[in-house]
Amino acid sequence: MPVSDNQLVEMFEHVLTLSKVTSSESVAILKSHYSNPRIVDAAFNAAQRLGAKVYGVELPALNPPKAMGNDMTAYCGDTPLTGNKAAQTALEAADLIVDTMMLLHSPEQEQILKTGTRILLAVEPPEVLARILPTLEDKRRVVAAEKVLKTAKKMRVTSAAGSDFTMALGDYPTVTEYGFADEPGRWDHWPSGFLFSWPNEESANGKLVIDIGDILLPFKTYCRESITLTIKDGFITDITGGFEAEYLRDYMAYFNDPEVYGISHVGWGLQPRAQWTAMGLHDKNDGMCMDARAFNGNFLFSTGPNTEVGGTRKTPCHMDIPLRNCTITLDDEIVVVNAGEVVFPNTPSE
Ligand SMILES: O=c1ccc(O)c[nH]1
């Protein structure tokens, strides 16, 4: 439902406070013409209320010739910041950047983070920002899971639908998203509440069944008939099923790039306030549907680029695919999700 301007400013004040913004800091509001002006204004006002030095950086939009649709997560790589050294310098000067235009996981974003600048992405509709307003409990829950994932050497994912997928872990970092950027050099996304890592190169093998009701992003569709993916040595080698499989095959083939079939980040959702059903209540252009990525107990896997963690796959085509009812096991013994229920670390869901 509609969120008032006043509530929006109060929420930004809450999240910027959790992000440890102080009156001795500078806050840059990064925007483009397609940013939500109400979010831009609320971020400006909230940062000023906290006494920070606030400034805006506006970048002209970039429309890559092969990009389709309006979901910014669909097409990774170059961004409106690419090549704009002056703007990047202005952004690196900030202690915290509120990104309302979506730098995604671009190389420029990584360079900015390396200077110690914090980045908070906020592009979802105000109703979603309100329903999944970050809390310290969100951080506690996600960080508790991070302790388990970051020491794991192997992940196995199974499901009654027929998935049986394994991979080695450890070569890439673990990334947490709990909704606020409270540590130097941290990127986070409000709203969120999940964590992920990447399979060691060429180690992902097996079968993943995208079952009825599972979600395909950026299509923003609930699968109506199952799709079976065969994965060999880190790459999808076969996509079978009916119409949904044909649509996915056609979309990925459009990029004419073998790297689109690479398995990218893998992890699970830990946000009880995110709902599997939420996507069905929004238009496709309302945002990127973080409910789908964060709902409690999903297995979220993705395809395509892995440059943000030093990988070599720079392909622009990025799919995020959250599955329900999976069992995720780490190192053959620690079950973190059992048939879609978060079971370890045992943390009370709100
Ligand atoms: O918050 C996000 C959004 C998209 C994505 O691919 C990862 N994390």
Ligand SMILES: [Fe+2]
């Ligand atoms: Fe992703």
